Amino acid sequence: MTETASTNIIDVRDLQVSFFTDSGVVRALNGVDFAIPHGKAVGVVGESGCGKTVTSYAVLQLLAKTAKITQGTIHFEKRDGSLVDLTQYKPDSSEMRRIRGGEISMIFQEPMSSLSPVHTVYNQIAENLFLHKGMNEKQARERTVELLRLVGISKAAERLDEYTFQFSGGMRQRVMIAMALAPEPRVLIADEPTTALDVTIQAQVLKLIKQMQEEFSLSLMLITHDLGVVAHMVDQVYVMYRGRVVEDAPVMEVFYNPLHPYTRGLLNSIPKLRGPRGKVTSIPGTVPDSYNLPSGCLFHPRCSEFIGEICRRDVPETREVGPNHRVSCFLYNEEPAGHEEV
Ligand SMILES: Nc1ncnc2c1ncn2[C@@H]1O[C@H](COP(=O)(O)OP(=O)(O)OP(=O)(O)O)[C@@H](O)[C@H]1O
Ligand SMILES: [Mg+2]
Structure with a gap:
């Protein structure tokens, strides 16, 4: 092919x-x-x-x-x-x-339906890092903080273990972008x-x-x-x-x-x-x-x-x-x- x-x-x-x-x-x-x-x-x-x-x-x-x-x-x-x-x-x-x-990554039309309400921000981003980058827990946590900073989420290290419903609409969309870039x-x-x-x-x-x-x-x-x-x-x-x-x-x-x-x-x-x-x-x-x-x-x-x-x-x-x-x-x-x- x-x-x-x-x-x-x-x-x-x-x-x-x-x-x-x-x-x-x-x-x-x-x-x-x-x-x-x-x-x-x-x-x-x-x-x-x-x-x-x-x-x-x-x-x-x-x-x-x-x-x-x-x-x-x-x-x-x-x-x-x-x-x-x-x-x-x-x-x-x-x-x-x-x-x-x-x-090929995608940011979907409906952020709420593509983000899980029962998983933390870290869990959702790390999933991609385990799957596609073969990272371990420690590497994935560090990379997730980096990614959240990259997309302009302040106090990234503290917000890592929050759920997406604790984020505003704009911040949620930033999380989606971080997820897509992971x-x-x-x-x-x-x-x-x-x-x-x-x-x-x-x-x-x-x-x-x-x-x-x-x-x-x-x-x-x-x-x-x-x-x-x-x-x-x-x-x-x-x-x-x-x-x-x-x-x-x-x-x-x-x-x-x-x-x-x-x-x-x-x-x-x-x-x-x-x-x-x-x-x-x-x-x-x-x-x-x-x-x-x-x-x-x-x-x-x-x-x-x-x-x-x-x-x-x-x-x-x-x-x-x-x-x-x-x-x-x-x-x-x-x-x-x-x-x-x-
Ligand atoms: N699961 C489905 N079953 C049947 N028809 C569908 C399905 N999904 C999309 N379509 C049809 O395909 C066409 C194109 O839909 P699409 O969702 O790509 O439009 P769109 O340009 O993205 O519109 P929007 O701006 O509303 O998001 C529409 O006529 C829609 O009804
Ligand atoms: Mg559409």
Whole structure:
């Protein structure tokens, strides 16, 4: 399975995932392409239900039993430089368990459900150190104190034996980050890591994640429904809609030259901080349910720039329209749009 080394630590191509439920087949991912280059940060944005979490769970093979990867590849470059396709591993295989936690760590969307209320902070962090680092009790205690200090928890040595419910929301999220960093992973996936926090704490936690990413040269996948969050955090942004990436571009390009009508809609729904309180426009309509996907471009029923029958009938191809800038929309189908300076 070993192939040649690449610039991307994770490279996902045409990933399709369906849930086979009693009420029918939910087509959650419909051909997702994305990559995380070594040591870089990518953002995955899109409204609720567009497949952000399912994408990350597919990478880690944490999908529900009812889910099946029906197509596609997830290439991952392991620590030893070999390239493997994670879709080929069984979720509970020893190889997958080694990668999950040992090489790819995740900060989950719901901190309370991923932290145990009946174990101390030390117990939860040390578990990773025993499992992935082979440490003994004394080493694990010292390392846990170091990790807690690293994530900005004061009096770390004293707080080690406390339970997570004794921590505030922001501090709990710091514990989660310490837990994720314990096995010295190479990839960090953070799924809406700050949604449950108030705005000031949100900014602090995001800053901490960014610091850790830079300090440890982590490859980061930051998942959020909020484009505003990715601005200072990532290099490349992937915009997802209904189980597909509809546009991806370097972060500044997304803000200054968004091309897909969906990306533009998301940008218009960010509240403005300065100037007169502009009206926040939300994108009309809702994400279609995954049992009955529309034909053609999945966004066409909500699109403000619908150009006709082609949008209803055909799936737009992904076109490269500039350096690292790709878009799937018939507006850009004629010829690769030039990159005119303005
Ligand atoms: N266990 C499941 N069974 C059936 N359908 C599921 C299951 N988990 C997810 N889905 C479906 O997969 C689609 C994508 O869900 P996902 O959780 O990835 O969305 P998301 O982009 O992370 O949204 P959010 O911003 O709300 O977290 C949704 O339509 C969802 O209903
Ligand atoms: Mg989610």
